[in-house]
Amino acid sequence: MHEIRNHQVFIDGCGTDEIAEKYGTPVLVVSVDDINDRICQLKNQFLDRHADVRAAYAGKAFLPSAICTVIEKAGLCLDVVSQGELITALKAGFPPERIEFNGNNKSLEEIQLAVRENIGRIILDGMDELELIEAACSLENKIANVLIRISPGVDSHTHQFITTGNVDSKFGIPLHGGMLDLTFGKVHSSKWVNLLGFHCHIGSQLHDNGPYLQAVSVIMDIVADYYKKYEFVTQELNIGGGFGIRYTDDDDAKPYSYFMDPVMDCLESCCAKIGIPRPTIVVEPGRSIVANAGTTIYTVGAIKEISGVRKYVSVDGGMTDNIRTALYGSKYECHLNSSEKCHETVTICGKCCESGDIVVWDTSLPTAKRGDHLLVFGTGAYCQPMSSNYNKIPMIPVVFTSRGKDRLVVRRQTYDELLERELSDDGAIEMA
């Protein structure tokens, strides 16, 4: 929840200059009020309008321990994709039965932890994962709830790195080649597995509901097929996430209802046609819950004007805390806490020793000077989780804000922590 008062951005009523002074920069500020507002939208537009629907927050977008509490209190489920995310959630006291586990290459150790802790769902990503699930269940003497992830072969027209549902994907089971039949047969008959239904995810940052409808139509054909062939009644259908958000004016962000209303209509009519009750529908929003809640505050450092070419405004972070610009060509809006008016186009670069270390290309700013606070908006998703220690730059802190209060939820990394895993070479390996 942003507002500008006296040229300074306030987030949930907290002044960003004050936050910068208090916690140092760079710092990622995450508005809990904004997150809760998005969750309210999700409820109003989807969860509260239908029976038998759920939303599992996709933790890979942003999963410090503290967010687990926010998600838990809001009543959402949680989608994790690794042992580390699962441990984070369990340590934060997230109810295991509300956790689902995705991933294209889960290890036996990961699956065993999930089974031991009685997590709600395992999303089986490929046929050979069944052996691991059976081994884990056998070791723990438990039965696992499973959905089969399908690769629906739908082109979602997004960045190729975040497209996951097309034919050429490392995720899910392809529709052609007979693999799905084989997998379904084995999973359905496994004594260690309670098969609930199917999962698909077509990609990220989508602005068009067309691909969702295509994917649902593909999946419903499968639902119908297995009902006809094996009398298998799909109890649960997870259609993933990917709801696009607004980073800049170029993004035409749509409400959840834009995506989910036609999807639910389609599902209802398909089920009526097949003659089965509509399964529970699960969605996995991640970015749409947290991205716009995040704002990175930097301090301006060196400024370099290459006359007639470009003006570079350097900040004290960069690709170490936000690699999305370099990795995906992502675009962001920013703001300088300054009483001057925007009047020039500059490029915001980081402090890494690499030309690709750019935060925002060609953005309009007032004249920046060393020490000013520069804010980059929309950094709540996929920035902190992808952060690195490149150039041995410490990882930045995360501060939550809500209704006028701020609270540190991830400390800045110290140099001692940065070096804690490094052992000295005591000379056992000598020079050749």
Next chain:
Amino acid sequence: MHEIRNHQVFIDGCGTDEIAEKYGTPVLVVSVDDINDRICQLKNQFLDRHADVRAAYAGKAFLPSAICTVIEKAGLCLDVVSQGELITALKAGFPPERIEFNGNNKSLEEIQLAVRENIGRIILDGMDELELIEAACSLENKIANVLIRISPGVDSHTHQFITTGNVDSKFGIPLHGGMLDLTFGKVHSSKWVNLLGFHCHIGSQLHDNGPYLQAVSVIMDIVADYYKKYEFVTQELNIGGGFGIRYTDDDDAKPYSYFMDPVMDCLESCCAKIGIPRPTIVVEPGRSIVANAGTTIYTVGAIKEISGVRKYVSVDGGMTDNIRTALYGSKYECHLNSSEKCHETVTICGKCCESGDIVVWDTSLPTAKRGDHLLVFGTGAYCQPMSSNYNKIPMIPVVFTSRGKDRLVVRRQTYDELLERELSDDGAIEMA
């Protein structure tokens, strides 16, 4: 130093299957014998063939504490680009006078540490950095040795992210617009600075000596100019790094002599023409020292064949330990420790929940099966330094090998370490 015995890769005489068993996977194995061999090449082809030349290893390529010892023993200097790298080097006992400090946005705190610790050189990247250097020197009552970094406006025909010497660069002082004259004047007359000369760096992974010669010619014009105008005798010239290496057969890697022989000839003749002694020449190799020394060992997990489209072989790491494929489109060679012959084209993907998490596209392998050890070569530079905890995957260990011995130099991150900076939300920030 790799060899294949009985289908298994041995690095410095150490079996990679044994290393994988001992330290777990993924693990980055770095051959100290290979590093020392590269340094010997650098000495034979450049350092030992000229008086008054130095090489400063570019630590940003790979700088665990233990490498400092290797570099120090080999007699090289060290180029650092941040407080974290400087602290690493100092803690490892690297002689401060052999350290130089680069970076486009150094903070006062960083410069003050450098001045306090009497490091050898500060590479001044822009005019406004002078104020910080003067402030730091004044606080510490010391004089700093400084080179002025110039942006020579040379196009180095490499990936745009790693091109640094062209006109549109966040690094160095542009030649046009009068900024260099202004900076030179101020630095030259500063009582806190001992100006030694100039620095430039044209880019990374270069395979052509043309851009080096162009850059040297540009810099020598400046040297001549300031000698004529101010009788300033350049004592030191740092021409950066960027020496290209072989990742795959597509790379036409050249010996150091290919780059440095014509450069030295050009420098000698320019200096003779100007009538000044040739300055000390410094180079900053990073990648060329360590990249080929590194091999990442993964364990094969899920395997997915999409008939007629692609076969994905998943490994237990990915973009978390090597983001270069996703970020730069980098190419790598790999090897499966297997008695079978290469007979199919597969894509090696990681375990991150992201389609872009690919390690090697379309490579020829024997039939891989779960549990096999897959090796990716040439991962010694810019992989470990850029590693992240995306998907909350722990950072991987580094093992040094030399003459039949192996030694852990960076421990694998534990889940406790992964979560140590995260504070729980005790409810002070409630749901709206």
